[in-house]
Amino acid sequence: AQTVTQSQPEMSVQEAETVTLSCTYDTSESDYYLFWYKQPPSRQMILVIRQEAYKQQNATENRFSVNFQKAAKSFSLKISDSQLGDAAMYFCAYRRNEKLTFGTGTRLTIIP
Amino acid sequence: DVKVTQSSRYLVKRTGEKVFLECVQDMDHENMFWYRQDPGLGLRLIYFSYDVKMKEKGDIPEGYSVSREKKERFSLILESASTNQTSMYLCASSLLDRSYEQYFGPGTRLTVT
Numbered sequence: 001a002q003t004v005t006q007s008q009p010e011m012s013v014q015e016a017e018t019v020t021l022s023c024t025y026d027t028s029e030s031d032y033y034l035f036w037y038k039q040p041p042s043r044q045m046i047l048v049i050r051q052e053a054y055k056q057q058n059a060t061e062n063r064f065s066v067n068f069q070k071a072a073k074s075f076s077l078k079i080s081d082s083q084l085g086d087a088a089m090y091f092c093a094y095r096r097n098e099k100l101t102f103g104t105g106t107r108l109t110i111i112p
Numbered sequence: 113d114v115k116v117t118q119s120s121r122y123l124v125k126r127t128g129e130k131v132f133l134e135c136v137q138d139m140d141h142e143n144m145f146w147y148r149q150d151p152g153l154g155l156r157l158i159y160f161s162y163d164v165k166m167k168e169k170g171d172i173p174e175g176y177s178v179s180r181e182k183k184e185r186f187s188l189i190l191e192s193a194s195t196n197q198t199s200m201y202l203c204a205s206s207l208l209d210r211s212y213e214q215y216f217g218p219g220t221r222l223t224v225t
Contacts, residue, residue, distance in 0.1 A: 004154075006154075009152070033210060033211055035213060037213075037216075043218075044216055044217065044218050044219075045202065045204075045216040046216070047213040050211075050213060052211065091154060091155065095210055096210070097210055098143055098160060098162060098206075098208075098210065099145075099157060099160065099170070100145075100155075100157070100214055102154040102155040102156075103154055104152060104153060104154040105154050
């Protein structure tokens with residue numbers, strides 16, 4: 001079974017600084033998708049960024065980018081120029097078929 | 113925009129009651145999912161459905177059942193609620209294509225007393 005590990009339960013960063021959230025996963029498959037989701041306090045979970053495993057190029061979405069290391073099974077999220085609105089729980093997720101497997105989440109606090 | 117709605121944001125039920133949680137999506141998605149979210153455990157899949165009247169067990173189906181009579185609606189049923197089912201319940205939907213993300217509802221925080 002696939003597992004997803006987020007080893008940082010909590011992180012904090014100064015506003016305007018850069019922070020990296022870690023995620024590792026375990027799979028024997030070669031073709032899959034990886035996602036980062038954001039869950040703001042009392043608000044809906046939304047997609048931040050997605051990565052296709054067969055693409056070597058790291059995905060980027062504005063201030064959000066990933067460092068995808070397929071051989072190491074690592075998928076970290078970098079947030080540049082952190083803003084107050086980035087405060088949330090962040091979940092890493094793996095998808096091989098219909099199902100998503102989630103990590104346990106990292107709570108990100110932004111310090112003004 | 114995809115919209116996934118859940119019937120209640122907060123729900124309080126007594127032990128032994130039958131509980132229905134409803135989820136509706138408006139984007140004609142084939143897949144629908146029910147998750148349970150607990151601190152330190154992330155999201156765990158309870159059941160999912162890839163078509164009307166079709167369902168598959170997720171990682172923690174015990175104590176739950178589901179119903180999907182229409183494509184847009186997916187119900188989670190707690191036949192006899194117990195205190196250990198106190199949790200946040202999230203519904204999600206997606207297209208069949210696995211490259212697509214899942215879209216989530218706002219969640220229902222269920223308390224069983």
